[in-house]
Amino acid sequence: MGDIDPAFIQSIEHRPKAKVVEAGQIPIIDLSESREELILKIEKACEEWGFFQIINHGVPSELSRRIEIEGKKFFEQSTEEKRKVKRDEFNAMGYHDGEHTKNVRDWKQVFDYLVENTALLPSSHEPHDLELMTLTNQWPQNPPHFRETLEEYAREVEKLAYKLLELISLSLGLAGDKFNGCFKNQLSMVRLNYYPPCPFPDLTLGVGRHKDSGALTVLSEDDVGGLQVKRKSDGEWIPVKPTPNALIINVGDVFQVWSNDKYESVEHRVVVNSERERLSIPFFFFPAHHVVVKPAVELVNEKNPAKYREYNFGKFFANRNRSDFKKRDVENIQIHHFRILD
Ligand SMILES: O=C(O)CCC(=O)C(=O)O
Numbered sequence: 001m002g003d004i005d006p007a008f009i010q011s012i013e014h015r016p017k018a019k020v021v022e023a024g025q026i027p028i029i030d031l032s033e034s035r036e037e038l039i040l041k042i043e044k045a046c047e048e049w050g051f052f053q054i055i056n057h058g059v060p061s062e063l064s065r066r067i068e069i070e071g072k073k074f075f076e077q078s079t080e081e082k083r084k085v086k087r088d089e090f091n092a093m094g095y096h097d098g099e100h101t102k103n104v105r106d107w108k109q110v111f112d113y114l115v116e117n118t119a120l121l122p123s124s125h126e127p128h129d130l131e132l133m134t135l136t137n138q139w140p141q142n143p144p145h146f147r148e149t150l151e152e153y154a155r156e157v158e159k160l161a162y163k164l165l166e167l168i169s170l171s172l173g174l175a176g177d178k179f180n181g182c183f184k185n186q187l188s189m190v191r192l193n194y195y196p197p198c199p200f201p202d203l204t205l206g207v208g209r210h211k212d213s214g215a216l217t218v219l220s221e222d223d224v225g226g227l228q229v230k231r232k233s234d235g236e237w238i239p240v241k242p243t244p245n246a247l248i249i250n251v252g253d254v255f256q257v258w259s260n261d262k263y264e265s266v267e268h269r270v271v272v273n274s275e276r277e278r279l280s281i282p283f284f285f286f287p288a289h290h291v292v293v294k295p296a297v298e299l300v301n302e303k304n305p306a307k308y309r310e311y312n313f314g315k316f317f318a319n320r321n322r323s324d325f326k327k328r329d330v331e332n333i334q335i336h337h338f339r340i341l342d
């Protein structure tokens, strides 16, 4: 392949370094340990890294392999076939091959689907526009077992996401079911990220640096690797080494606000390589559109006042999605825009 489309090129400071730091893996937590142990380990991991891996999590490894196979079969089809379920400005679910993160194009293709098949979302990001629209999944004809496999996977990971929600809430000293109600009519979705081999891995990223906007993310990946997490202690990009049968968990913006900054939604990105394609499957645990996100009252007092103004999750989501389709001149909305200045 010759020239690269300039839309993919990262500015120099954001390009991946040839030499990566190897030390300091994110913690691996065994979910079959006692609750007391788990809560302590999760608290430490969330404070230090914002990320951890889990093993013995209950999602059958055979199912993870099946979804990987179905995913690869889907992406191997012709562009024409895949574009039959293309997402657009009216329906954000389905196939997409032009995603931008921070206004630079990502070296990847995606397929998105909702965990609940349909979900309500504000029609626009404008605060006073109260109109809602319905998002609906788009399913391709092929591969034939794609839909049933993806739906089964979403059901399994959703159970795990509720378990993690409980453990993380307990680790903050909150009731285990404190936030359960926020996920009735949830906007949660699963994304298949497909990263083709890239002839210019030094200039591009599979996904540019970003923070996840939901409560938490459960990520499954194949054995290729590419995810890098920004280490809180020194800002270095640390590669996450794929661990067989493990899932990678990170707390997102919503938990950062709920926890009033005890836990941080940590930046991460994906590097690509010139030899192997890669598939990763994040489950984004998103509240319902009407949920008002604000620091938990139990964690706020005179000494530790709320660090964020409350915001409407659906409006935040609608605003964030505006930048997926085209380059925009302004910075994408971020939770720091809701920060109360000291
Ligand atoms: O592919 C990965 O490892 C992570 C992808 C990611 O961060 C995302 O889709 O939000």
Ligand SMILES: [Fe+2]
Pocket (backbone or CB within 6 Å): 210, 211, 212, 268
């Ligand atoms: Fe992410």
